[in-house]
Amino acid sequence: MAISISILRKIIIPCLAILVLFAGACERGSGSGDKVSEEKEEVVVYSSRIEELIKPAFDAFTKETGIKVKYTTGKEEELLQRLKAEGENSPADILITVDAGNLWRAAENEVFQPIESAILSENIPENLRDQENRWFALTIRSRTIMYNTEKVSPEELSTYEALGDSKWKERLALRTSAKVYNQSLVASMIASLGEEEAEKVVKGWMANDPEIFGSDVKMLEAMAAGQKDVAIANTYYLGRLLKEDPELPLAVFWPNQDDRGAHVNVSGAGITKNSPNKDNAVKLLEFLSSAKAQKMFAETNIEYPVNPDAELHELLKEWGDFKRDDLNVSELGSNQVEAVKIMDRAGYK
């Protein structure tokens, strides 16, 4: 008998404790079941854009409409996995993600629902929207050529392809092919030039023995310090660096102005298939596409707005207008797998 009391103490009680923990922790979900199906004044966002970059816009939205925004952040692929796992029980209304490839992939995984909104169609150019209206771009960035102004003059530069020229041997810096931004860049070349040509371009870059960096920022800093002379990076990273130190000997160059234009990519969002607060979600997206929010949304990270009526950040105004590759950005997604294969074959790490 003494034995069973020991068992009680040692095993059953901890098990009960665990069950209580379980019940308490799961209670979070049951809230939606208890209430009658009225739409609470909230909207739930899963975002791969970090908190710092989305909170200001969300706060402004709440101030204007009174609708609360709840959100969680994480890596794109993981959020997608989570959405798929949650299925119809998912509390998420909106998925915000960065890079058109990821938007395309989410759409392919049937995570979004098509939205008819006159406001969104008006505010966002067609090539920056999914053709079936499943997702919408919210900010634009260009992955373009940047150079050290003390070592290179703009006349020496022309196209992305030309960076394979032997005069750039040992002078080129690139970010790792593992980063989706580069995968999209190569994908855009596949779309314009075809697979074979695109592979030649990448091999050309590799022939110049480029220094590979894990981040754009470190790469640009190294370039400013003289380690390399020319690199391909996202506009907002340079913007950030120049904002901190306007004296940096770095400048932006817009390539391919005589043909397809400079490569652009987007961050964007779509409404989830099983969104519990659909009307609120549409309102949020429409708000984010409005000129006012676009200015704010893009300013926190020095990105280009998608809404042509929105005002640019001063630094971007200084850099001036340029011809953009007007490819429909979904093609960045549909060509991504082939892009990665090309990079693997070319030995681009």
Place this chain on the structure above:
Amino acid sequence: MEIISKRIGWSIFLIALAGLTALPIAYVAVAILTPTLDVWVHLWQTTLGEMFANTFFLMFGVGLGTMVLGTLLAWLVVVYDFPGKGFFDWALILPLAVPGYVMAFIALSIFNFTGPVQTAFRGWFGSGIWFPDIRSGFGVFIVMTLVLYPYVYLLARAAFLEQGATLIDAARSLGFNRTRAFFKVVLPMARPSIAVGVALAVMEAIADVGAVTTLGFPTLSSGVYRIWVGFFDEKAALELAGVLLVIALILLFLEKKLRGRARYYQELGRSIKAEPVTLSNWRRWGITALCSTVLAVSFGLPLAQLGIWAFGQIQVGALQARYLEFTLNTLGLAVIAALITIFIALLLAYGKRLNKGKTIGSAIQISAMGYAIPGAVVGIGIIAAIISGQTILNSIYSFFSDNKAPILSGSVTVLIYAYIVRFMAVAYRPTEASLEKVTPNMDMASRNLGKSPLSTLRLIHFPLLKVGLLTGAVLVFIDVMKEQPATLLLRPLGKETLATRVWQLTNESLWEAAALPAITIVLAGVIPIIFLMRASSGKSRKTTNITVEEIGLEGDI
């Protein structure tokens, strides 16, 4: 009859428990049975060879590095007397509190082209001077060895403390000098502990994604991510992760070999406190110098750099109220996960000892492999388990009630479940190793005296196991504090931990801002380490003596 059914019930419960812990891993393992051929063909033609080579390099490099460094330091600290011995005794474990992904970006910031070291070099020697590239296999090897040697140090130190003195005396009385005594007698006796430490270090090294990505060293683990992200293919990513499981199996096999087949038992009452050996002056200071260098590079350097950055951040006003919330979340999760994991580990270890059946043993091996695969993969396995669990839950609810079933995904329970699966090895191994050192004679003696298995556990084993359990608990605590990928994936809406904050900021290259949460992780890990060391050096010997007196047994049992 009662006893048999109780034993069977007990066995079933334990098998179910082990099974539940092994489930997500099993899901990953199963994926490789149906390989996505075109991805594998592409990998074979391009990067697979390199990923394998790099992973093996890591295994052997980090294995050897941590083994030598950890064992050497443990030996020096236990046996010799030197200035600062008391401090280094516990301080040498501190690098464990620094996450690998943090150490990597600190090493990068300090040693890359634009960092202070190379800039100074260029100042002294001119701009053409060569400097080793930190962003390489060499860099990864250094970073990981420095951050992971404490596993070996901790366990080797415990083994030396328990048995060192007696064995050395015995060996020397037989004519061995100190060095021969070390290599021929003490080291073999400490093998099981050292093997466990090395296995843990290597598993963590091959599972790492953060450090190898930062330092540009493609391994199988970073390859899993590349496929997941680049190829949009979760399934193929899981298949590659399955390869890691196979490697983990090989690792566990090697570890068993390293442990040897002999049974090593601790003799009660024989652990005399060793008299530290005094050496000539320059040797004493030599040891101090070695310990100082290791500690300075592996802990002092990251702490200093993080401190400088964090200080700058605080000035800018980063210390908001939410920061306290992140810290509390992190601590809370870590404590709960540590307690539950160690509890389960104890149950499983004990169950295996009593039943000696193969089933429990294999299930435990499978669950222990969770440590060798990337955290995100464990996360995916858990999500797969959640999908099934949710379906079951939904059916139960629709059958019995009108309410919608609670959502499993995004609950704290699932997150804790993920930590248990991921870190079972870290809790189980030290517990098992400790338990193995307890001679079966004690079990038999205790049973003969009329005590049930449970009472035996309570009165005899538990005091002896205390250190092992405490070690396991502290290791899990620290590991959970550092854990990033699974937490990112599974955490409840709006709940952030320090590690997820670090991710947010480093993802956008905001390293200085990431320093504040990063240094909190490190500092929070220091406290349990101190606690552990106080408990393990003071208590274990005292407890042993008391037990001897209580039982009234002396001499050989």
